[in-house]
Amino acid sequence: MHYNHSVLDGHYHILLGLENGAGQDFVQSTRAYLDSRSFASLNICAVPFLAEYQTDVSNNILAALCKLELPHLYIHGGIVYPEVPVPPSMPADYAPEVQYRELMEMGFDGVKMLETKPTEIRKLGRSMADELYEEWFAAIERDGTHIVWHVADPGHFWMREYVSDEFVERGWFYGDGTYPTQAQIFEQVETVLSRHPMLKVTLAHFYFHGDDPDRLEWLLEQYPNLNVDITPGWEMYAAFARDPEYWREYFTRYAHRIGFGTDTCDENEGSPEIADIVYRFLTTTEEQEIWGIRFPGIALDDASLRLILEDNFRRRVGDTPRSINREALKRYIEKYSHLIQSADLRAYIEEAGRRL
Helix, strand or coil: CCCCCCCEEEEEECCCCCECCCCCEHHHHHHHHHHHCCCCEEEEECCCCCHHHCCCCHHHHHHHHHHHHCCCCEEEECCCCCCCCCCCCCCHHHCHHHHHHHHHHHCCCEEEEEEECHHHHHHHCCCCCCHHHHHHHHHHHHHCCEEEEEECCCHHHHCHHHCCHHHHHCCCCCCCCCCCCHHHHHHHHHHHHHHCCCCEEEEHHHHHCCCCHHHHHHHHHHCCCEEEECCCCCHHHHHHHCCHHHHHHHHHHCHHHEECCCCEECCCCCHHHHHHHHHHHHHCCCEEEECCEEEECCCCCHHHHHHHHHHHHHHHHCCCCCCCCHHHHHHHHHHHHHHCCCHHHHHHHHHHHHHC
16 A cells, blocks of 8 residues: 555564564564555564563563664663562662663663553552652653553453453453453553653553543643554444544544554564554545444544654654664663573574674
């Protein structure tokens, strides 16, 4: 598909380690995605503790190494947890605020938070409102650093009758009493926002508020640096389909607070097609269907499209990406490589560190 507007994908992942199913390494797969639609840039959201993919600190490091090869990319990095569940206090060398400074010294453009996805909450055993994270958020707020933050999951994931057996097998049913509720997770995050109201946050997946736009609007008005992205969750598009005219007006009114993203990764051969679906939704009135959900596009005006497709991200994160500091990256590899689970991946990264 040819795009008539410049597009920056603000929400992309590399999750498969050294190689994807097509035999591409993490740099090749990222370059192939960029080239597939001539994206202006993209933002790699590193997730160093995603249970589903068994990621570790290597995900931060691979993002930095990818940026060395493709310096026009942006990267956001996450906290590394040497021990889970997280003990009452982390060793001083691994404190979140120390890790934040390390990410910034390496040349990361922002931070990625996945700690409030239900599976990760159960794994980590901590609330974002805990004292453990207070200096982390305070430093990020002072610096005006950008956060891409995944909070909760679709509300129907707590209702067994709406969760397929396949999704149950993947661990995406949260109504068995061992997970916090969606409302409890929202409360964690909104407690943080109340303490740090100037945090520059993009809430991923429309904050799973497609069914509650009034509440989302209240939050956008309350917190001037709060944004959302429209990375699928396809359930939000079912909500958009119920009243396209309403949502066209909503997106136009908040065009300066909404970002384009896909949540795709090096695993997914269909990643460009997912970007196409989101792009068509914004730019046309064409009706599309995915996962049994049919929805028309909202055909925004050019000024709104420029903001959502690229300008909002660059305004919040930086007109150009920060450069990688090779010495800081080398120190990071030396400090953290022992936590990499895969011997092959650890050997690759340690050799890359020696070459820096």
